Amino acid sequence: xxxxxxxxxxxxxxxxxxxxxxxxxxxxxxxxxxxxxxxxxxxxxxxxxxxxxxxxxxxxxxxxxxxxxxxxxxxxxxxxxxxxxxxxxxxxxxxxxxxxxxxxxxxxxxxxxxxxxxxxxxxxxxxxxxxxxxxxxxxxxxxxxxxxxxxxxxxxxxxxxxxxxxxxxxxxxxxxxxxxxxxxxxxxxxxxxxxxxxxxxxxxxxxxxxxxxxxxxxxxxxxxxxxxxxxxxxxxxxxxxxxxxxxxxxxxxxxxxxxxxxxxxxxxxxxxxxxxxxxxxxxxxxxxxxxxxxxxxxxxxxxxxxxxxxxxxxxxxxxxxxxxxxxxxxxxxxxxxxxxxxxxxxxxxxxxxxxxxxxxxxxxxxxxxxxxxx
Amino acid sequence: xxxxxxxxxxxxxxxxxxxxxxxxxxxxxxxxxxxxxxxxxxxxxxxxxxxxxxxxxxxxxxxxxxxxxxxxxxxxxxxxxxxxxxxxxxxxxxxxxxxxxxxxxxxxxxxxxxxxxxxxxxxxxxxxxxxxxxxxxxxxxxxxxxxxxxxxxxxxxxxxxxxxxxxxxxxxxxxxxxxxxxxxxxxxxxxxxxxxxxxxxxxxxxxxxxxxxxxxxxxxxxxxxxxxxxxxxxxxxxxxxxxxxxxxxxxxxxxxxxxxxxxxxxxxxxxxxxxxxxxxxxxxxxxxxxxxxxxxxxxxxxxxxxxxxxxxxxxxxxxxxxxxxxxxxxxxxxxxxxxxxxxxxxxxxxxxxxxxxxxxxxxxxxxxxxxxxx
DNA sequence: TTGAAAGCGCTAACAC
DNA sequence: GTGTTAGCGCTTTCAA
Numbered sequence: 001x002x003x004x005x006x007x008x009x010x011x012x013x014x015x016x017x018x019x020x021x022x023x024x025x026x027x028x029x030x031x032x033x034x035x036x037x038x039x040x041x042x043x044x045x046x047x048x049x050x051x052x053x054x055x056x057x058x059x060x061x062x063x064x065x066x067x068x069x070x071x072x073x074x075x076x077x078x079x080x081x082x083x084x085x086x087x088x089x090x091x092x093x094x095x096x097x098x099x100x101x102x103x104x105x106x107x108x109x110x111x112x113x114x115x116x117x118x119x120x121x122x123x124x125x126x127x128x129x130x131x132x133x134x135x136x137x138x139x140x141x142x143x144x145x146x147x148x149x150x151x152x153x154x155x156x157x158x159x160x161x162x163x164x165x166x167x168x169x170x171x172x173x174x175x176x177x178x179x180x181x182x183x184x185x186x187x188x189x190x191x192x193x194x195x196x197x198x199x200x201x202x203x204x205x206x207x208x209x210x211x212x213x214x215x216x217x218x219x220x221x222x223x224x225x226x227x228x229x230x231x232x233x234x235x236x237x238x239x240x241x242x243x244x245x246x247x248x249x250x251x252x253x254x255x256x257x258x259x260x261x262x263x264x265x266x267x268x269x270x271x272x273x274x275x276x277x278x279x280x281x282x283x284x285x286x287x288x289x290x291x292x293x294x295x296x297x298x299x300x301x302x303x304x305x306x307x308x309x310x311x312x313x314x315x316x317x318x319x320x321x322x323x324x325x326x327x328x329x330x331x332x333x334x335x336x337x338x339x340x341x342x343x344x345x346x347x348x349x350x351x352x353x354x355x356x357x358x359x360x361x362x363x364x365x366x367x368x369x370x371x372x373x374x
Numbered sequence: 375x376x377x378x379x380x381x382x383x384x385x386x387x388x389x390x391x392x393x394x395x396x397x398x399x400x401x402x403x404x405x406x407x408x409x410x411x412x413x414x415x416x417x418x419x420x421x422x423x424x425x426x427x428x429x430x431x432x433x434x435x436x437x438x439x440x441x442x443x444x445x446x447x448x449x450x451x452x453x454x455x456x457x458x459x460x461x462x463x464x465x466x467x468x469x470x471x472x473x474x475x476x477x478x479x480x481x482x483x484x485x486x487x488x489x490x491x492x493x494x495x496x497x498x499x500x501x502x503x504x505x506x507x508x509x510x511x512x513x514x515x516x517x518x519x520x521x522x523x524x525x526x527x528x529x530x531x532x533x534x535x536x537x538x539x540x541x542x543x544x545x546x547x548x549x550x551x552x553x554x555x556x557x558x559x560x561x562x563x564x565x566x567x568x569x570x571x572x573x574x575x576x577x578x579x580x581x582x583x584x585x586x587x588x589x590x591x592x593x594x595x596x597x598x599x600x601x602x603x604x605x606x607x608x609x610x611x612x613x614x615x616x617x618x619x620x621x622x623x624x625x626x627x628x629x630x631x632x633x634x635x636x637x638x639x640x641x642x643x644x645x646x647x648x649x650x651x652x653x654x655x656x657x658x659x660x661x662x663x664x665x666x667x668x669x670x671x672x673x674x675x676x677x678x679x680x681x682x683x684x685x686x687x688x689x690x691x692x693x694x695x696x697x698x699x700x701x702x703x704x705x706x707x708x709x710x711x712x713x714x715x716x717x718x719x720x721x722x723x724x725x726x727x728x729x730x731x732x733x734x735x736x737x738x739x740x741x742x743x744x745x746x747x748x
Numbered sequence: 749t750t751g752a753a754a755g756c757g758c759t760a761a762c763a764c
Numbered sequence: 765g766t767g768t769t770a771g772c773g774c775t776t777t778c779a780a
Contacts, residue, residue, distance in 0.1 A: 003518040003519065004495070004518070004519050004520075004521045004525060004539070005518045005519065005520055005521070013522065015773055015774085016773070016774070025750080025751090026750065026751045027751085027752095027773090027774085028751060028752080028775085028776095029749090029750065029751080031774070032749095032750090035775090038749095039749050039750075040749075040750085041749065041750090044749085044750085056520055058496075058499055059500055059773090059774085060440070060502070060772085060773050061500060061501050061502045061774095062436045062437075062439035062440040062445065062502050062772085062773080062774085063436075063440050063756090063772070063773035063775085064773080064774055064775075065756090065774090066434070066436040066437050066440050066755095066756045066757065066758080066772085066773080066774070066775090067756050067774045067775040067776075068756085068774080068775055068776085069756075069775095080465050080468065080469060081465070082458055082461040082465060082678075083678075084456055087456040087461040088456045091454050091455070091456060091482060094481070094482045095454060095482065095484070098481065103479060103481075103497070103501045104480050105447075105478065105479055105480075106468055106478050106479075106480050107468070107472065107478070108469065122432075123472075125432055126432050126435060127435050127447070127477045128434070128435045128436050144377040144379045145377065145379070146379055146430055147379070148387065231679045231682040232681070232682075234682070235682055274679075275678050275679050275682075278679045278682045278683060281682075281684075282682040282683070282686075285684060303679075304456075304457075304605055304649055305605045305649050305652045305653075305677075305683075307605065307606070308605040308608070308609055308649075308652050308655075309652060309656070309679075309684070310655075310656065310659060310683070310684050312656075389756095389757055389758085390757070390758070399766080399767090400766065400768080401757095401758085401767090402766075402767060402768080403765090405759065406765095413766075414765070414766085415765060415766090418765080418766085433757090434756085434757050434758065435758095436756085436757080436758090437756070437757035437758035437759085437772090438757080438758055438759070439758090439772090440756085440757080440758070440771095440772045440773065440774080441758045441759040441760075441771080441772050442758080442759055442772085443759095443772075749780105750780080751778100751779085752777100752779080753776100753777085753778090753779100754775105754776085754778100755776085756773105756774085756775085756776095757772105758771105758772085759770105759771095759772085760769100760770085760772100761768100761769085761770085762767105762768085762769085762770105763766100763768075763769095764765100764767075764768090
């Protein structure tokens, strides 16, 4: 266990002058050493470091920020949710920020929060940050916010209007298209979509990717089912999908086994995240549909349990860490070289993880279930 | 979408003197208004607020911190993991900190991080915080850290040695005992445990709770299986448990159906988190064991998909939000009233969520699966 | 290579 | 109720 020991009672914490005195140099030299500035003799540097160590000196960041006008911290506006995606992104951001030599301030905006993102940004600005990260932006109407620092928006359209704004993120639209195409390639006549809340860009992009994949093959779009990322909402959607099935509780359903391509049978579902996919599967199974023999289901995110649920989930993995790292790199560059052109974001790799929740539709000869498990 | 607009070009940001000038009062009066101090006339207050608004004035936090010696921020040392527990706790902490009028600084310690918690605490202290939260402490050996601010340790033994340290958290030991007792009450002869990494207090406490429940009934402890919180490690443990089974691949296994209380049959498993429980179930099912008919499994955490996996998982829910709120309340109290005695932590409610992954053991007459789903 | 002096924008202590 | 005066502990500028 980390041992925490109390400081020297009420005695004031040492300041840089104290270090200077002990080292026999000026206060300015201490400052130079601590900031790794040039023009300090090796001897002076050594003495300063020794003195600082002996005194247990810690630089006062407030004073430094006041004098320099830079806080060396970056603020992140995050959604207050333990959802795998946002949580993973936040971890990536923290690490990237720290590696860049900055500290991290966090403000969550809970959904439905009155002041929302605008309020969060205001509060970060007041706390003092050199740059702001907006993670997983969502729609909301608020007044304009005056921002005087660079802003990084992770996973937003580049249309995000603001001064000195950079964006990164994978094209989740591409990812969604890959997921949908995987199902079409297996021979499914069409693919149903269980969407996330449309206030989220992430949800809209996935919807668009699904639409694009269908259109590219000249297929009509089945009506979209709306979820809220939760397994419960996926379950509700799954019940509705099961109702549309032959063999389901819908009156006038055809006989099981009599399905054909082009019919109304639901044989393939793309859910906008894994939690909803798991809910969908649960509902289908309860309705007597087998996954993947009767219905294939693809999720999104590759949550830690995805490979171990029944059946192991075919899903799409996002490179959260790479996205965060790339984004912070751009942001820091924009902070430290305000005059340079806004750097362009590089593309991030995409990964479809095929497990056992997808298979050819029931009217084709079933092959063995493919597994690329993790 | 939140609209971000650029500030007034290169013009210096307004300071409180500018507000004072515009409002026709002294700078100190501006300070009083902004800090909600008494002894300001309603008229002066109104004028100051109007002027501040007109100028788009934002308080400079660095200057305030330097002058007052207080930063109004709290730092949290968190594990860099998207695991449901730590992530949920962090969200609770952020919200509680903000509600208390403080800002949040976050530093993650990734497992295996050389500088670990000690380094994280150092860096927070340097950034400037009025208090520190250590979330989900883990063991590690590092030198002592000098800390001059109150510390809150969430989910640690109160033996955590430090000056002005407060702790809260549910007794997860109690929760683990409840989970184990649930299985014993169903008639299982004993309960096996898939433990988390023993560097984590959370994992050790759950282990101890399990042990306590068994001892209280005079039962011997089956050997513990060690996991790392991941579903993959749960899966490995599940395979091993399946191997211990009659009907498993262990040579000399008795006939299925010939099991009796007191035999070596594995009929009940308590996993230290839900991810591992899901992995265990997957392994058992693959080995031909039915859950819950042959083997009951209890998880821990109640992750969002727990109610929707197959079978819906019986698990234990921790009140993360209440724990965080309670802890921050104590911490803030300790910060703001340094002389008062350390306040005591109140207990938090405990909840066993019974779903369908648990049932009486196979040698009893099976009743219908109970469900208290969520 | 080093140091002295002058703030950074606010709060604290005290007068009025 | 309100204003005045000193700093808080650094970085910046400029001189040595």
